[in-house]
Amino acid sequence: MSDRKNKQVVLRAHPVGAPRESDFECTESPLADLEDGQMLLRNLYISLDAGFRQWMNEGAGDGYLEAMELGKPVMGLVLGEVEDSRNSDYAAGDLVMCRSRWEEYTVVDGSDYINKLEADPDVSPSCYLGILGPTGLTAYFGLRDIGKVQPGETVLISTAAGAVGSTAAQIAKIRGARVVGMTSTDEKCRWLADELGIDAAINYRADGGLEAGIAEHCPNGVDVYFDNVGGRTLETVIGHLNERARVVLSGALATYNTTEPVPGPYNMFNLITQRATMAGFMVTDYVEQYPEAMEQLTAWLKSGALKNIEDVSVGIESTGPAFCKMFAGGNRGKLVVRLEGAAR
Amino acid sequence: MSDRKNKQVVLRAHPVGAPRESDFECTESPLADLEDGQMLLRNLYISLDAGFRQWMNEGAGDGYLEAMELGKPVMGLVLGEVEDSRNSDYAAGDLVMCRSRWEEYTVVDGSDYINKLEADPDVSPSCYLGILGPTGLTAYFGLRDIGKVQPGETVLISTAAGAVGSTAAQIAKIRGARVVGMTSTDEKCRWLADELGIDAAINYRADGGLEAGIAEHCPNGVDVYFDNVGGRTLETVIGHLNERARVVLSGALATYNTTEPVPGPYNMFNLITQRATMAGFMVTDYVEQYPEAMEQLTAWLKSGALKNIEDVSVGIESTGPAFCKMFAGGNRGKLVVRLEGAAR
Numbered sequence: 212m213s214d215r216k217n218k219q220v221v222l223r224a225h226p227v228g229a230p231r232e233s234d235f236e237c238t239e240s241p242l243a244d245l246e247d248g249q250m251l252l253r254n255l256y257i258s259l260d261a262g263f264r265q266w267m268n269e270g271a272g273d274g275y276l277e278a279m280e281l282g283k284p285v286m287g288l289v290l291g292e293v294e295d296s297r298n299s300d301y302a303a304g305d306l307v308m309c310r311s312r313w314e315e316y317t318v319v320d321g322s323d324y325i326n327k328l329e330a331d332p333d334v335s336p337s338c339y340l341g342i343l344g345p346t347g348l349t350a351y352f353g354l355r356d357i358g359k360v361q362p363g364e365t366v367l368i369s370t371a372a373g374a375v376g377s378t379a380a381q382i383a384k385i386r387g388a389r390v391v392g393m394t395s396t397d398e399k400c401r402w403l404a405d406e407l408g409i410d411a412a413i414n415y416r417a418d419g420g421l422e423a424g425i426a427e428h429c430p431n432g433v434d435v436y437f438d439n440v441g442g443r444t445l446e447t448v449i450g451h452l453n454e455r456a457r458v459v460l461s462g463a464l465a466t467y468n469t470t471e472p473v474p475g476p477y478n479m480f481n482l483i484t485q486r487a488t489m490a491g492f493m494v495t496d497y498v499e500q501y502p503e504a505m506e507q508l509t510a511w512l513k514s515g516a517l518k519n520i521e522d523v524s525v526g527i528e529s530t531g532p533a534f535c536k537m538f539a540g541g542n543r544g545k546l547v548v549r550l551e552g553a554a555r
Numbered sequence: 556m557s558d559r560k561n562k563q564v565v566l567r568a569h570p571v572g573a574p575r576e577s578d579f580e581c582t583e584s585p586l587a588d589l590e591d592g593q594m595l596l597r598n599l600y601i602s603l604d605a606g607f608r609q610w611m612n613e614g615a616g617d618g619y620l621e622a623m624e625l626g627k628p629v630m631g632l633v634l635g636e637v638e639d640s641r642n643s644d645y646a647a648g649d650l651v652m653c654r655s656r657w658e659e660y661t662v663v664d665g666s667d668y669i670n671k672l673e674a675d676p677d678v679s680p681s682c683y684l685g686i687l688g689p690t691g692l693t694a695y696f697g698l699r700d701i702g703k704v705q706p707g708e709t710v711l712i713s714t715a716a717g718a719v720g721s722t723a724a725q726i727a728k729i730r731g732a733r734v735v736g737m738t739s740t741d742e743k744c745r746w747l748a749d750e751l752g753i754d755a756a757i758n759y760r761a762d763g764g765l766e767a768g769i770a771e772h773c774p775n776g777v778d779v780y781f782d783n784v785g786g787r788t789l790e791t792v793i794g795h796l797n798e799r800a801r802v803v804l805s806g807a808l809a810t811y812n813t814t815e816p817v818p819g820p821y822n823m824f825n826l827i828t829q830r831a832t833m834a835g836f837m838v839t840d841y842v843e844q845y846p847e848a849m850e851q852l853t854a855w856l857k858s859g860a861l862k863n864i865e866d867v868s869v870g871i872e873s874t875g876p877a878f879c880k881m882f883a884g885g886n887r888g889k890l891v892v893r894l895e896g897a898a899r
Contacts, residue, residue, distance in 0.1 A: 265824075273828060274828070275828060441823055441824070445823070446819070460823070460826050460827050461827070462827070473821060474818035474819060474821055475790070475818060475819025475820040475821060475822075475823045476819040476823075477817060477818055477819060478819075479785055479789070479804070479819045480609075480785065481835075482804050482833070482834070482835035483804050483805070483806070483835030483836070483837065484617060484618070484619060484835070484837065485835065486834075486835055486836050486837055486840060487834065487835055488832060488833070488834040488835075489826070489832070489833045489834070490826070490830070490831065490832040490833070490834075491825075491826035491827030491828070491829065491830055491831055491832075492827070492830050493827065493828065493830055496830060
């Protein structure tokens with residue numbers, strides 16, 4: 212055991228409803244020595260993703276991820292630099308992304324979910340957790356393979372100021388669609404119009420709510436709905452789908468925090484009369500197509516067609532609070548935590 | 556005005572919940588003389604389709620059909636023989652199918668939804684309302700384009716003893732799938748196994764209900780679900796979907812009769828983790844492909860691979876009661892009413 216310490220954020224309580232800061236605690240533990248085949252990552256950035264919320268529930272494990280346990284470090288996606296390696300596939304200085312834990316240092320071996328990055332020097336490494344990582348790829352593949360966005364179509368994006376939403380909105384614009392975004396404040400509506408250049412933004416908390424907002428801003432109906440929310444929001448949008456509309460089921464924010472089951476849309480019959488398609492997908496199914504997608508996204512980033520919208524929080528201690536902020540709608544774009552290591 | 560009388564079934568009351576016999580009334584009215592461009596059909600068969608139930612609700616019109624009005628003849632699909640024609644496109648003796656009314660005679664012109672049949676002499680004309688009509692075509696295109704059934708896959712069929720269900724079950728068998736049907740009595744389960752030769756049948760009213768039935772008879776999960784029901788049934792099946800499963804939204808029997816809104820599935824998130832697709836469709840979108848599909852279905856019928864399962868009711872007066880029987884699950888296969896005219 213080395214003398215070095217590792218700061219980690221552990222799950223103190225299974226969140227009930229929206230996660231609270233007290234559900235998380237920052238602790239310190241000794242760093243284990245490396246065994247053969249292992250390597251030590253100095254983590255630079257932690258990615259905060261709403262989707263991980265569900266695995267914080269007690270016994271919530273599924274085929275995709277195990278349930279998180281109390282007192283154990285919170286699982287998450289991390290970007291680190293190899294500091295020391297006893298694995299012949301990795302050398303000091305390599306940048307890797309892995310599904311590991313909210314912590315400053317991570318000891319991994321080849322059996323972990325890990326991905327070596329050929330980082331483009333012209334973009335921030337943090338992009339690989341966001342717009343060039345699962346976030347951006349989710350927006351990219353969801354719009355391409357399920358949304359099948361065509362120029363001139365009306366694309367409605369939920370949580371448009373969020374990480375996936377802000378990327379999806381920009382990609383739909385690049386694809387030539389008329390893009391309408393949904394968010395929770397007038398201020399964020401203005402930000403969406405100014406910063407992302409989308410065609411209209413709906414404050415679903417305004418008078419008349421989402422129903423009135425869609426009626427006003429999607430007068431010709433909705434061709435593609437990129438859904439990060441589910442629940443009643445999905446139901447409202449289903450009422451405005453055009454014939455042969457596509458609903459991209461990307462996430463279900465409305466259900467992550469609930470203690471009561473959330474009913475599905477009451478108007479499923481609309482899917483029949485409108486010949487609509489609703490399909491869920493997991494970005495990890497596209498892993499073989501990541502390189503070509505990342506190449507396209509990188510080209511758009513460099514040309515300025517696509518902006519990397521990031522909300523950066525600093526220091527491992529800020530991880531829990533930043534995660535909670537996301538569920539309160541406090542972020543703009545992708546939430547990442549920059550760790551001490553990133554400054555070196 | 557001729558002296559001839561026409562018996563019609565009119566809507567006496569908008570059904571509340573399941574339709575009742577008293578919602579319909581058989582009346583008699585004089586038959587109008589033909590004007591230029593019109594023709595007189597002597598109707599042979601009336602098709603009874605659960606889907607029409609929704610347009611019996613007050614103000615239920617949509618882009619597909621107008622709401623039915625009290626005191627007016629009930630709308631439905633009818634097969635008739637041209638008795639007299641003042642339309643150069645049709646001659647006496649032609650067989651036509653048209654969306655018209657529950658009545659013995661129908662006066663139509665070219666602007667109605669009407670379709671001249673090149674009936675195969677080796678099959679009953681009534682087939683064109685059922686297994687060679689919208690019913691069979693719904694099963695055919697739904698399984699082909701949305702279900703994308705592959706040999707060896709497990710296909711679960713709701714209301715398998717019904718018109719669409721019994722056809723879908725047979726087509727899925729022809730396609731090489733393992734077919735499991737759902738129905739409401741043990742007697743119908745036996746009938747499904749014996750008459751249709753499917754692999755297993757679930758009585759969803761038995762102990763343990765649908766959940767236990769699917770667990771027992773689809774131990775490897777469900778690849779394709781052909782849904783005629785919606786509601787809680789759909790929810791239960793969603794819990795058993797395999798990865799990349801397809802849900803064919805063909806009908807929503809569970810919602811036609813309800814006075815309270817029916818919530819959608821509470822487990823929509825499963826569609827994401829299972830990368831499942833759920834899509835609605837209307838068979839009328841495939842009208843250009845009807846001929847090739849009917850050719851295939853006719854070939855299967857003649858070879859005996861496909862059975863024409865019909866439940867025949869006799870006389871215009873029986874139309875309302877037969878329609879009600881369908882919602883009580885009393886029919887086997889396609890319900891048709893044979894009119895006096897068919898006997899000539």
